Amino acid sequence: MSLPTSHGDPAKLIVKQLAALVDELESVTPPSRTAARNSLRKALTAEVSRLEQAVGRLDPVLRPSSLFDPSAPATTGRIVALTTIAQQRHPLVSLQPFYGAGVYALYYKGPFDAYSLLSGTEQPIYVGKADPKDVAAKDAVSQGTSLFDRLNEHRKNIAKATSTLREEDFDCRFLIVQTGYQRAAEEYLINFFKPIWNNEMRICYGLGKHGDSATTRANKRSPWDTLHPGRQWATGLTEDQKPEGQIRSEIEDHLKRVPPHATLEAILADFLSDLGQLAPGSFTTAENDKASVEADPAVGDAPDDSVAAGELF
Known part of the structure; x- marks a missing residue:
């Protein structure tokens, strides 16, 4: 679904629409039948998973493919x-x-x-x-x-x-x-x-x-x-x-x-x-693609992640 852009930043509209949907969901009375409640919970869980993946793709920070555990x-x-x-x-x-x-x-x-x-x-x-x-x-x-x-x-x-x-x-x-x-x-x-x-x-x-x-x-x-x-x-x-x-x-x-x-x-x-753990190929992106920890000079500086979440609006 494409969002209108005439009323402002599409990203802001998405967040506002999600907030409204969550408010509406909280006001809904759950189905009385157990099967219906389980079906709704399963459907909502699947959408939450998709939302988490979408949020993860916005993260520019690389992720190590392994975690050193001294107790292992x-x-x-x-x-x-x-x-x-x-x-x-x-x-x-x-x-x-x-x-x-x-x-x-x-x-x-x-x-x-x-x-x-x-x-x-x-x-x-x-x-x-x-x-x-x-x-x-x-x-x-x-x-x-x-x-x-x-x-x-x-x-x-x-x-x-x-x-x-x-x-x-x-x-x-x-x-x-x-x-x-x-x-x-x-x-x-x-x-x-x-x-x-x-x-x-x-x-x-x-x-x-x-x-x-x-x-x-x-x-x-x-x-x-x-x-x-x-x-x-x-x-x-x-x-x-x-x-x-x-x-x-x-x-x-x-x-x-x-x-x-x-x-x-x-x-x-x-x-x-x-x-050796932190070799150049030991990191992935949020999409699980292999990545190097060393910046590509042609790309420029890494994105600044210092803006507070509230400043989005």
Whole structure:
């Protein structure tokens, strides 16, 4: 419907007509039948939605496409993960028992040929978490020695693979965290580094296996045990999940596709890039169109939104 312009600004007329319609609506007696009331409410709600969209199109200010939420689990996971990487590296063989649960990363620095692209870098070969012995633990002591126990278990497994690995060739980083935050940090570290020993990569998984019972000896040997024989229970299995040649090929392809981070500076750069929110394409207009936060010099200054609403008239 076109509005007459002879009596003033069309925008003013629209607002006056809307105000009159709202006044008229408030004076109307609602239908007595429930179905009729619901039908009217539904129709009015649809028109209100259209009106809100029309009002939104008048807004010249850009809208960010995301909102940083410090309380979100993914955000917490990032913070805990980066704090873990900031910790000192310790030789795996030198750890003494300590209290605490949390998240950790293992690093390889030895001569095993399949890991030549990885050895000596800041890229973890494996990351994991250790849950507290008491799920309601509020401090490190009540969490028990979960984190040390997990790291020591890995050390013992590595020490059994005497033909390919040495426990002296492994470092670790770890962070003792408040109960409940270790899972999100572990997930972020796995997604960020894609370590070749983690199950999620489906390459050289199996370090965390604890052995098969006598009733499940027909299970196939894990890729980790195929590449690093030595655990007695795995030696008794009759078939590999994957042949050694395939495992080596997958490791090489993965490390070329996901180059190891050589330095902590490289990790920090990628981490900051992953956090980037306000890139030029991270804003939209009221119509949900992509827009840049940087003004186009040809367009001129952004519109002045300082006029009070009452000054429209």
